[in-house]
Amino acid sequence: MAPIDPHSFTDSAHPLTTHISLSFYFDFSSSAIHASALLSLQTTLSGPLHLDARSISVVSVLDPETLSSIPFSLSDPDPIKGQKLTISLSDKSSILIIYSTTVSSSALQWLKPSQTFNKTFPFVYTQCQSIHARSVFPCQDTPAARICYTARLNIPRELSAVMSARHVDRRQPISGEAASLPCGDDLWCAEGRVVEEFSMEQPIPPYLFAFAVGELGFRDVGPRTRVYAEAAGVVLDAAAAEFSGTEDMIRQGEKLFGPYEWERFDLLVLPPSFPYGGMENPRMVFLTPTVIKGDASGAQVVAHELAHSWTGNLITNTTNEHFWLNEGFTTYAERRIVEAVQGEDMATLNIGIGWRGLNEEMERFKDNMEFTKLKTNQEGVDPDDVYSQVPYEKGFQFLWRIEREIGRPAFDEFLKKYIAIFKFKSIDTDAFLQFLKANVPGIETKIDLELWTEGYGIPPDAYEPVSNLYTKIVSLASEFKTGRMPREDEVADWHGQEWELYLENLPKSIEASQILALNARYRLSESKDYEVKVSFLQLAISSRCRDYYGEVENTLKEVGRMKYLRPLYTALVQGAEKDEERIFAKRVFAETRECYHPIAQGVVESIFSKHM
Ligand code: BES
Ligand code: ZN
Numbered sequence: 067m068a069p070i071d072p073h074s075f076t077d078s079a080h081p082l083t084t085h086i087s088l089s090f091y092f093d094f095s096s097s098a099i100h101a102s103a104l105l106s107l108q109t110t111l112s113g114p115l116h117l118d119a120r121s122i123s124v125v126s127v128l129d130p131e132t133l134s135s136i137p138f139s140l141s142d143p144d145p146i147k148g149q150k151l152t153i154s155l156s157d158k159s160s161i162l163i164i165y166s167t168t169v170s171s172s173a174l175q176w177l178k179p180s181q182t183f184n185k186t187f188p189f190v191y192t193q194c195q196s197i198h199a200r201s202v203f204p205c206q207d208t209p210a211a212r213i214c215y216t217a218r219l220n221i222p223r224e225l226s227a228v229m230s231a232r233h234v235d236r237r238q239p240i241s242g243e244a245a246s247l248p249c250g251d252d253l254w255c256a257e258g259r260v261v262e263e264f265s266m267e268q269p270i271p272p273y274l275f276a277f278a279v280g281e282l283g284f285r286d287v288g289p290r291t292r293v294y295a296e297a298a299g300v301v302l303d304a305a306a307a308e309f310s311g312t313e314d315m316i317r318q319g320e321k322l323f324g325p326y327e328w329e330r331f332d333l334l335v336l337p338p339s340f341p342y343g344g345m346e347n348p349r350m351v352f353l354t355p356t357v358i359k360g361d362a363s364g365a366q367v368v369a370h371e372l373a374h375s376w377t378g379n380l381i382t383n384t385t386n387e388h389f390w391l392n393e394g395f396t397t398y399a400e401r402r403i404v405e406a407v408q409g410e411d412m413a414t415l416n417i418g419i420g421w422r423g424l425n426e427e428m429e430r431f432k433d434n435m436e437f438t439k440l441k442t443n444q445e446g447v448d449p450d451d452v453y454s455q456v457p458y459e460k461g462f463q464f465l466w467r468i469e470r471e472i473g474r475p476a477f478d479e480f481l482k483k484y485i486a487i488f489k490f491k492s493i494d495t496d497a498f499l500q501f502l503k504a505n506v507p508g509i510e511t512k513i514d515l516e517l518w519t520e521g522y523g524i525p526p527d528a529y530e531p532v533s534n535l536y537t538k539i540v541s542l543a544s545e546f547k548t549g550r551m552p553r554e555d556e557v558a559d560w561h562g563q564e565w566e567l568y569l570e571n572l573p574k575s576i577e578a579s580q581i582l583a584l585n586a587r588y589r590l591s592e593s594k595d596y597e598v599k600v601s602f603l604q605l606a607i608s609s610r611c612r613d614y615y616g617e618v619e620n621t622l623k624e625v626g627r628m629k630y631l632r633p634l635y636t637a638l639v640q641g642a643e644k645d646e647e648r649i650f651a652k653r654v655f656a657e658t659r660e661c662y663h664p665i666a667q668g669v670v671e672s673i674f675s676k677h678m
Pocket of ligand 1: 195196342343344345346366367370371374393453629
């Protein structure tokens, strides 16, 4: 008897769940789901079964055949893992859990009509990675376990639902089908309710469970791709235009990594509070609206989430300690797709932005070097607190190093074989290394595999990219130190990513007068591209140029993507003599907190507690 994952109560001696059948009644008036979850186990069990749960209120646990009660208990909450739900089984292989979610269920964001684009109907969606699925349904919430599921979602008739699963039906509620739910049959079958049914037949780790419910519309943009968003013409048209190249990318992906196994590749554009750039929910990728910039640059984020269809969703890290297997491989695969559809210069630019980011993380983790490693020890660590570029960019660098060693054709073969062998499995770093050594004999004599996977910092054989464009931008940034700003003709062709790279390569703090001069010429504080705007505002804050605090406040109130919240709030509160900034940050957060996803709320709170 031992836990198999530092972030889960799942026990090695217990059978894993293979299938979950869910019934959800969405109660928008109280921001709660009244639910039942029928769990089927691999084998029968007599004795205690441990499940993960967070912020849910369990009404009863029943034997699904007899509907008789099964004893259960909930532990006191652990700040990271949540609660251990212990169910005492006697020779059973299935259990029916009746429960409701609560307002603090960390995966769920409930939006009031006023927080949506059309301002008419409410909206709710999930973000389960890394360890939030347990706040939607009790489960063995570890990526070591893979489950299939079916779900029926009972929602108001004006709304529709999407899931990371096959859509089966939209129909009238049926009397008796939800008799044991906390809402009862009357509410389930009330006037104005409909049921949407879904089925996921491919086994997925629980963190890939996802749904969204709202006033949704869609546009078809390819033979297997539909873009969903809030049902407003302008939003849908912009999204359809931005993602029109998706089929092309799927084909490139198939060429590089093997068949696309998930049938559909639909996209859902969420409201601005979505806490990530993208989330690779299978069959239905979730995206922030900030990727729609009208210049097709959202393609990079789509390329990344698409690449997860092979690396992450087919082959999954067994625990978050091996997260680099998901994100490092995906970053590598994303850049191969970008190279194929946008060219080598664009791919190199992205590698360069990543290289800068990786070097900055070394500074962030200088007192906590564990998180500069690829394989990390996460005992007692909240994955949301240590989320960083390291698994992405150091992971990318490791794979790129192997590619340089054995050559691209051999590496491509290797990748295809890796995916074919491990698909629908969860693996750890050792399994990868063994496979590498078996398939590339002698690799360990060429590359210090242990240094790369277990060592701190950036290994000496990591590689800063070179290309005319990349090198030019980096050298322009270093000329800024001597007072030279780029001329208009030098930046004439620059888009968001060029500016992003330029700004990230400037010194961390510069004269306020230089910030003002740069902005007077290039209006970066008004950029429609949040990557550019946030990089600029971050620089303004760390240079103590207070002229832009109004724009900082607007930005923190407009978007909930953590990639923007983290650097802005951190720049405001970290360091000495920041009293004014701290008061400002606290006020803005107090006024905006309710609009952020619970995960983002937690992350901002942890930045505050570290620096105040
Ligand atoms: N899987 C991640 C998002 C994630 C990571 C959610 C950890 C929760 C915990 C997703 O694939 C991702 O990496 N998104 C990036 C996109 C970028 C690298 C193009 C993001 O959100 O910025
Ligand atoms: Zn990713």
